[in-house]
Amino acid sequence: MTSPQPIFGKNEEFFTLAQRRNVLFYHKGYFSHNIIAAMAEVVRLQLEVTGIAGPTRRRLFSSFVELAQNIMHYSSDALPPEGTAPGIARAGTVCISVENGHYLMLCINPMATASVEALHDKLEPLRSMTLDQIKQAYKVSLREEAPESSKGAGLGFLTMARDASAPLEFAFRPLDDDPDTTLFHLKAII
Numbered sequence: 001m002t003s004p005q006p007i008f009g010k011n012e013e014f015f016t017l018a019q020r021r022n023v024l025f026y027h028k029g030y031f032s033h034n035i036i037a038a039m040a041e042v043v044r045l046q047l048e049v050t051g052i053a054g055p056t057r058r059r060l061f062s063s064f065v066e067l068a069q070n071i072m073h074y075s076s077d078a079l080p081p082e083g084t085a086p087g088i089a090r091a092g093t094v095c096i097s098v099e100n101g102h103y104l105m106l107c108i109n110p111m112a113t114a115s116v117e118a119l120h121d122k123l124e125p126l127r128s129m130t131l132d133q134i135k136q137a138y139k140v141s142l143r144e145e146a147p148e149s150s151k152g153a154g155l156g157f158l159t160m161a162r163d164a165s166a167p168l169e170f171a172f173r174p175l176d177d178d179p180d181t182t183l184f185h186l187k188a189i190i
Contacts, residue, residue, distance in 0.1 A: 022098035024050065025064075030079055030089035036068045043096065052103075059163035059190050060096065060103055066156040067094050067107040067186065075109040076181055102165065105188040113182045116172050126157060127167040134161045164188045 008015060018026065025043050043064050047057045071092030079089040092109030111119070126134065138158045161168050169187040 025096040028093040030091050031068055031072045032089040063105045063160045063163050063188050066159050070156055071109045076112050077110045103190045107186045109184055110181050111184045113180050116182050123170050126161045160188045
């Protein structure tokens, strides 16, 4: 039997780190409705095989779908390029891992820098809300019309905040070589 080192080369470090960090699922690339459906099936099976309890599995799966749909609707890296035709796929990264007995849901996607303040103002209040307040806001949002800028019902972040065991964490990192684009980072602990 041969060592995998000559085959993996520089990528050996990535696989070793992913194994050490207990990565259950990782995807960096484009997201479309079909890709999300396929990944959701992989995540569902992975969560079942791992033996995660039903309620936790439901929260992880729900948050995964919300993260993937967020990328699909709002990533600024689109195929075909935005403005040329209806976007069918958008780029981003999703990772599910285990750390200290908790499941980490991580997401990164590029977004228009001009939209950062509005997204920040939408997310920041969720960090200080109690679970009851989040559930109440969720019910209110269900009854309201979706905001014009929303491609869903505006429930995605509320769903993730409701399912998380700690406040959602987020950050914005402007790209040095493209000031019109900022990387949006989101972390949910379940």
